[in-house]
Amino acid sequence: MSALVIESDTFSYSLHYSAKRRSVALQIKQGKLTVRAPFGYSLTDIKTLVAQKQPWIVKHLQHSEQQTKPDWLMQQQVPMLGTMMPLQLRSGVKSQVQHVDNSLIITVSTRTAAQNVQRRALVLIQQWYQQQAVSWFSERVAYWQGRMQLQAGPVIIGNWQTKWGYCKHNTELGFNRRLLMAPAWVADYVVVHELAHLKHLNHSPRFWQLVRQHYPQAEQAKSWLRQQHQQMEL
Ligand SMILES: [Zn+2]
Secondary structure: OOEEEEEOOOOEEEEEEEOOOOOOEEEEEOOEEEEEEEOOOOHHHHHHHHHHOHHHHHHHHHHHHHHHOOOHHHHOEEEEOOEEEEEEEEEEOOOEEEEEOOEEEEEEEOOOOHHHHHHHHHHHHHHHHHHHHHHHHHHHHHHHHHHHOOOOOOEEEEOOOOOOEEEOOOOOEEEEHHHHHOOHHHHHHHHHHHHHOOOOOOOOHHHHHHHHHHOOOHHHHHHHHHHHHHHOOO
């Protein structure tokens, strides 16, 4: 049976019609809303019903999204520029992260209370991503600005919920450290994108032309980020 995908202001959902149903049902699973309705039920009525239920839907979608955040500690691995790095959690004298043979050893100090160990380990991993991002993005900016014949200012690394990067009037560039959870070719696209803003501080056709000229896989990288951003959470 085919499903219709409907966009509302704040979310999209799939609509399934069924001969067996007698009433409309809303279901939220893994951050997605599905609406099931009996045959003959009008699309307008369904949209009205969904609009009435919007506060409930938004609340549950957010909750469901939080639950689908990957649990890297449980999976014992983290994504790093296209590979999965094995992760080991230990306790020791001093909290630290060691990068040994392409795996990460996270040591949480024995002084940390048991209920805080997971939280502490996550903070250590975040700090490690931050450090890696500082050196990786500095190197990539140096490489791409040479190829694009542009000159960037300071490179800032952050962890923003709503952006992958930015370019300021003063030529400062910012990059989201979570980009290291994507393959290198995707993170590189963001570097080229922000560098291109040094020339065009907008998303005009000339801007996109410059991006594509240096980075033909720009569209694939954009769609990768759209599809996989939920897997890029720490
Ligand atoms: Zn942009």
